[in-house]
Amino acid sequence: MTSIPDAKAPADEVVLEAIGLTKHFPVRRRLRDLFSNRHDAVHAVDDVNLTLRRGQVVALVGESGSGKSTVARLLAQLYPRTGGDIRLHGASTRVKAGAAFRRYCARVQMIFQDPFASLNPVHTIRYHLTRSLKVHGNAGSTDAELEQALHTLLERVALTPPERYLDKFPHELSGGQRQRVAIARALGAEPEALLADEPVSMLDVSIRLGILNLLRDLKERLNLAILYITHDIASARYFADQTMVMYAGRMVEGGDSETVTQSPAHPYTRLLIESAPDPDRLTGVSDAASPKDNGEPPSLIRPPSGCRFHPRCPSAMPRCSTDLPVPLQIGDSPGHWAACWLYDTEEVAK
Numbered sequence: 549m550t551s552i553p554d555a556k557a558p559a560d561e562v563v564l565e566a567i568g569l570t571k572h573f574p575v576r577r578r579l580r581d582l583f584s585n586r587h588d589a590v591h592a593v594d595d596v597n598l599t600l601r602r603g604q605v606v607a608l609v610g611e612s613g614s615g616k617s618t619v620a621r622l623l624a625q626l627y628p629r630t631g632g633d634i635r636l637h638g639a640s641t642r643v644k645a646g647a648a649f650r651r652y653c654a655r656v657q658m659i660f661q662d663p664f665a666s667l668n669p670v671h672t673i674r675y676h677l678t679r680s681l682k683v684h685g686n687a688g689s690t691d692a693e694l695e696q697a698l699h700t701l702l703e704r705v706a707l708t709p710p711e712r713y714l715d716k717f718p719h720e721l722s723g724g725q726r727q728r729v730a731i732a733r734a735l736g737a738e739p740e741a742l743l744a745d746e747p748v749s750m751l752d753v754s755i756r757l758g759i760l761n762l763l764r765d766l767k768e769r770l771n772l773a774i775l776y777i778t779h780d781i782a783s784a785r786y787f788a789d790q791t792m793v794m795y796a797g798r799m800v801e802g803g804d805s806e807t808v809t810q811s812p813a814h815p816y817t818r819l820l821i822e823s824a825p826d827p828d829r830l831t832g833v834s835d836a837a838s839p840k841d842n843g844e845p846p847s848l849i850r851p852p853s854g855c856r857f858h859p860r861c862p863s864a865m866p867r868c869s870t871d872l873p874v875p876l877q878i879g880d881s882p883g884h885w886a887a888c889w890l891y892d893t894e895e896v897a898k
């Protein structure tokens with residue numbers, strides 16, 4: 549592990565990278581497979597590249613089952629990877645348990661979708677936050693220092709005055725307040741990166757914006773690198789600097805959020821945007837996670853050959869079912885790419 553950089557680190561410094569990240573889950577074999585010697589696996593994540601920088605939010609967008617949570621869990625080192633690399637400040641890291649895992653967690657924290665499930669109902673907010681501070685050595689050396697640290701955490705997530713919340717149990721708080729506690733607990737580790745897996749999907753529409761604004765404020769004040777996972781591409785535009793679109797375990801498009809959401813290139817991204825009911829959906833979100841075409845995401849045990857989207861794609865060409873598309877630069881907006889043969893200029897020139 550590399551040493552922790554100082555707080556004056558440049559804003560665009562790379563914190564965490566996925567390079568060719570791949571995860572295949574073995575499928576329990578049926579009896580007949582034992583004889584055919586087949587080794588099936590769910591191809592949940594294939595060859596994913598992702599870069600998280602300080603002071604930036606990257607949105608990872610895709611419909612349910614596309615592999616988003618698996619990417620987050622791999623980055624959090626909760627699963628071993630099948631292939632590829634995870635680099636923390638440029639150093640390849642693979643940790644399983646014990647002290648190395650705790651050191652990694654101190655720098656890369658996860659926030660889950662369901663704040664009720666992630667807080668233990670028998671313990672108070674004070675208990676949850678104290679534990680986080682102590683595990684990561686941020687509790688100070690006296691009771692007064694601990695109390696001060698607890699207050700600071702609650703103030704950071706705008707649960708004020710802190711004394712009103714410290715001795716409450718999770719069930720005494722609203723969903724939004726619980727998610728704020730879960731975020732405060734993550735901050736207790738003083739992390740550099742937050743992996744937020746659908747952090748607002750289970751909350752009432754009316755409070756989603758408040759939580760996203762809090763995360764944005766933390767990004768700016770604490771110079772955090774944030775991965776924001778969502779099936780809601782409209783919120784990515786609002787909240788994220790960069791947007792990456794994932795389909796059936798593969799990245800299909802990426803670039804700055806404004807470009808990807810306003811000028812989407814990949815037919816799948818277009819479908820996602822068309823199926824979003826209202827561009828200002830943060831105030832009127834429906835939870836529709838799937839585009840309204842008649843297609844369905846493919847089996848990840850035997851994913852389609854070539855481009856995984858080709859069976860659903862309105863623009864599919866013959867080569868799309870045979871050749872795996874490579875990322876291709878789109879137009880002249882820097883950093884905008886799509887893995888789609890429509891943008892193969894050699895092909896277009898023919």
Ligand SMILES: Nc1ncnc2c1ncn2[C@@H]1O[C@H](COP(=O)(O)OP(=O)(O)O)[C@@H](O)[C@H]1O
Binds near residue numbers: 591611616619
């Ligand atoms: N622990 C697991 N074992 C087997 N398959 C899994 C496991 N976790 C996820 N999967 C499968 O991997 C695919 C991607 O899942 P997931 O990463 O949860 O997608 P998303 O978060 O985008 O909805 C799905 O087909 C899912 O069924």
Ligand SMILES: [Mg+2]
Binds near residue numbers: 616618745
């Ligand atoms: Mg998920």
